[in-house]
Amino acid sequence: MDATGGVALVTGGASGLGLATARALVAKGAHAVLLDLPGSPGEQVAAASEERMTFVAGDVRDAESVGRAVDVAVARGPLRVVVNCAGVGDPARTVSRGVPLELERFRRVVEINLVGSFNVIRLAAAAMVEHTPVTDGERGVIVNTASVAAYDGQIGQASYSASKGGIVGMTLPVARDLAASAIRVMTIAPGMFATPILEGLSDEARASLAAQVPHPARLGDPAEYAALVAHIVENAMLNGEVVRLDGAIRMAPR
Numbered sequence: 001m002d003a004t005g006g007v008a009l010v011t012g013g014a015s016g017l018g019l020a021t022a023r024a025l026v027a028k029g030a031h032a033v034l035l036d037l038p039g040s041p042g043e044q045v046a047a048a049s050e051e052r053m054t055f056v057a058g059d060v061r062d063a064e065s066v067g068r069a070v071d072v073a074v075a076r077g078p079l080r081v082v083v084n085c086a087g088v089g090d091p092a093r094t095v096s097r098g099v100p101l102e103l104e105r106f107r108r109v110v111e112i113n114l115v116g117s118f119n120v121i122r123l124a125a126a127a128m129v130e131h132t133p134v135t136d137g138e139r140g141v142i143v144n145t146a147s148v149a150a151y152d153g154q155i156g157q158a159s160y161s162a163s164k165g166g167i168v169g170m171t172l173p174v175a176r177d178l179a180a181s182a183i184r185v186m187t188i189a190p191g192m193f194a195t196p197i198l199e200g201l202s203d204e205a206r207a208s209l210a211a212q213v214p215h216p217a218r219l220g221d222p223a224e225y226a227a228l229v230a231h232i233v234e235n236a237m238l239n240g241e242v243v244r245l246d247g248a249i250r251m252a253p254r
Contacts, residue, residue, distance in 0.1 A: 004029030006080030014042035016195035018085035020222035035069040060116030084117040091156035106159040113163035139182040146189040152251035175240035184239040191246025193220035213247040
């Protein structure tokens with residue numbers, strides 16, 4: 001599908017994988033609507049985009065926030081692409097020193113990463129069906145972000161792995177649900193990428209993570225994730241699948 005002249009809704013679009021993706025899609029001729037938290041730099045990012053990006057403040061868990069972002073996207077033109085990049089991690093062991101993990105901490109990660117992604121999918125897909133015409137056999141493309149942790153979850157990653165595993169699990173059924181509407185659904189499972197989620201780590205810790213990647217032995221560049229999104233948009237045969245983007249890493253227990 002050619003995104004030129006269309007609109008791309010990118011969650012978590014103010015930084016990291018989301019921002020790189022928004023920039024890549026804008027370079028392909030789309031207008032990007034960035035949905036991110038009110039405290040994010042989304043306003044500044046959009047202001048610097050020469051009117052090629054629009055920022056909407058909101059939370060992916062909140063139907064009203066997502067609905068507002070979808071409405072903004074539809075008002076800009078045909079909504080062709082949706083990319084779910086919003087997500088959080090909260091590492092903690094299931095039981096630590098005899099104390100069980102607070103259920104609310106587990107629930108919060110699953111609600112943001114998994115439920116939030118589905119909330120965006122359902123509302124954006126409905127808008128696509130209503131407002132976006134089928135062109136060259138396609139109406140739109142939805143790309144979700146899982147993680148290699150869906151397969152190789154480490155110690156302390158129960159909530160994160162569960163949320164990302166849920167995204168992997170829903171990819172095919174949602175793609176089948178939306179096939180009759182000419183909407184494709186794909187998921188990318190990134191490995192170790194240089195994103196804000198790793199910014200709290202020391203240089204030594206980051207170097208250790210990079211060294212675990214067989215080849216190339218470094219952290220991924222968000223632009224490499226964005227390049228895969230752009231290819232998925234353009235390749236009509238990519239549907240209902242999860243692609244690991246990880247340099248062949250298989251995560252150790254810790």
